[in-house]
Amino acid sequence: MNRTLTAFTLCFFAVVVAISLATTTIQARAATDGIVDPYQAYSYETMLEDATELQRRYPELIRLKTIGTSVEGRNLLLIEFGNGDRRIFLNGATHAREYITTSYLMYMIDQYAHAYANGGIYENFDIKTVLEGVTFAILPMVNPDGVNLVQNGLYSTQDPAAVARIPIHRYDREGYISWKANINGVDLNRNYPANWNVDRAVNAPSSSRFKGYTPLSEPESIAIMRYLNSNMSWAYISFHSQGEGIYGWNDPGEWYSQQLDSMVARIMEESGFRKLTGTSDNNYGTFGDHIRSTFHKPILTIELCEYVGSYPYPDEDFDRVWSPAKTVSLIIAEEVMKMDAMSYWAFQSDYLYRKLSRNLFITMFTLHFLP
Ligand SMILES: [Zn+2]
Numbered sequence: 001m002n003r004t005l006t007a008f009t010l011c012f013f014a015v016v017v018a019i020s021l022a023t024t025t026i027q028a029r030a031a032t033d034g035i036v037d038p039y040q041a042y043s044y045e046t047m048l049e050d051a052t053e054l055q056r057r058y059p060e061l062i063r064l065k066t067i068g069t070s071v072e073g074r075n076l077l078l079i080e081f082g083n084g085d086r087r088i089f090l091n092g093a094t095h096a097r098e099y100i101t102t103s104y105l106m107y108m109i110d111q112y113a114h115a116y117a118n119g120g121i122y123e124n125f126d127i128k129t130v131l132e133g134v135t136f137a138i139l140p141m142v143n144p145d146g147v148n149l150v151q152n153g154l155y156s157t158q159d160p161a162a163v164a165r166i167p168i169h170r171y172d173r174e175g176y177i178s179w180k181a182n183i184n185g186v187d188l189n190r191n192y193p194a195n196w197n198v199d200r201a202v203n204a205p206s207s208s209r210f211k212g213y214t215p216l217s218e219p220e221s222i223a224i225m226r227y228l229n230s231n232m233s234w235a236y237i238s239f240h241s242q243g244e245g246i247y248g249w250n251d252p253g254e255w256y257s258q259q260l261d262s263m264v265a266r267i268m269e270e271s272g273f274r275k276l277t278g279t280s281d282n283n284y285g286t287f288g289d290h291i292r293s294t295f296h297k298p299i300l301t302i303e304l305c306e307y308v309g310s311y312p313y314p315d316e317d318f319d320r321v322w323s324p325a326k327t328v329s330l331i332i333a334e335e336v337m338k339m340d341a342m343s344y345w346a347f348q349s350d351y352l353y354r355k356l357s358r359n360l361f362i363t364m365f366t367l368h369f370l371p
Contacts, residue, residue, distance in 0.1 A: 243307050288301045
C-alpha cells in the first residue's frame with residue numbers, strides 16, 4: 001500500500017515537472033517570437049530586413065517607403081504603421097552613436113503589431129483603436145551612414161580618406177564610436193533653418209556640433225523637410241538617447257497646449273522621465289525648434305536612456321531602455337486623437353501657404369487676361 005502510494009506520488013511529481021518544463025519552453029518561445037532582436041548593434045541592413053519581414057507579416061498595418069537617400073546613397077526608409085487619418089511623425093538615430101533609438105522604434109512596431117493581431121490590447125492600451133485612429137510615420141534611422149561608421153569603423157565608409165580629415169570633437173572622446181554627425185561631418189540636429197546661425201561654436205565639419213555651411217545642406221535633412229512639407233502631421237517625436245528626459249514640454253498659449261501638457265504629464269508618470277532644459281531643443285537649427293516654428297504642432301525630443309558617456313548605449317541593456325518608455329507613442333496617439341481638427345487645419349506650414357497663395361495668384365492672373 002505504502003509502496004503504491006510512493007510510486008503514485010513520484011509519477012504525479014514527474015507529470016508536474018514535465019508540464020512546467022513544457023510551459024517554460026512555450027513561454028520562452030513566445031518571448032522570442034518577434035521579428036526584431038534589439039539586443040545587438042542594430043545595423044542599417046538588419047533594419048531593412050526586419051522592416052520587410054514586418055510588412056510581410058502585417059500587410060494590413062505596415063507600408064514601406066523611401067523618402068530620399070543619404071550622402072553615401074543609402075535609402076532613407078520610412079515605415080507607415082497604422083490606418084488612421086491623423087499622422088504622427090517619429091524619428092530615430094539622427095545622431096549616429098544613438099542608434100539604440102532605431103532598435104527601440106523597430107521593436108516598438110513589432111510589439112504593437114503583435115498585440116494588434118493577438119487580442120488588440122497592449123499594456124492596458126486599446127491598440128486597435130489607436131492604430132485605426134492614427135498612422136505613425138516612422139523614420140527609424142535618419143543617419144544611416146553615421147550609424148555604419150560607428151558600428152563598422154572608418155574603412156567601411158565610401159571615402160575613408162575624406163572622413164579621416166574630419167576632426168573628432170573633443171567631447172567625443174572614444175573616436176569613431178562616439179560619432180554623432182552625418183558622414184559629411186554635419187550635425188543633423190543643427191542643420192535646420194530656424195535660428196540656424198545662432199550656434200557658432202564649431203565652424204567646420206566635425207564628429208558633432210557643426211551646423212553645416214548653409215541650412216538644409218544635407219540630403220538627410222532635405223529629405224525629411226520635403227516629406228514633412230507635403231505630409232502634414234499632428235505631432236512629432238524625435239528620439240535621442242542621452243538623459244532620460246523630455247525637451248519641448250513647454251508651449252504655452254498654443255492651440256495644442258492642453259494636449260501637450262497631458263502628453264508630458266502622462267509620459268513622466270509612466271516612464272519616470274524628467275523635464276529637460278538647455279541643449280538639444282534650444283534655438284539653434286534643431287529639428288524640434290524648426291518643427292515648432294514652422295508647423296505649430298507639438299514636437300517632443302525624448303532622450304530615452306540614462307547618460308552613459310560619449311559612446312553607444314550598451315545593446316544588451318535594451319530592456320532598461322524599453323521598459324520605462326514602451327507606451328510613449330501610445331500616449332501621444334491617445335492625446336492626438338483628442339486634438340481639435342479645426343485648429344489643426346488652421347496651422348499649416350509656411351510652405352503650404354506659399355504654394356497655395358502662388359497658385360491663387362496664377363489663377364487670378366490667368367482669369368484676368370482671359371477674353
Ligand atoms: Zn542626440
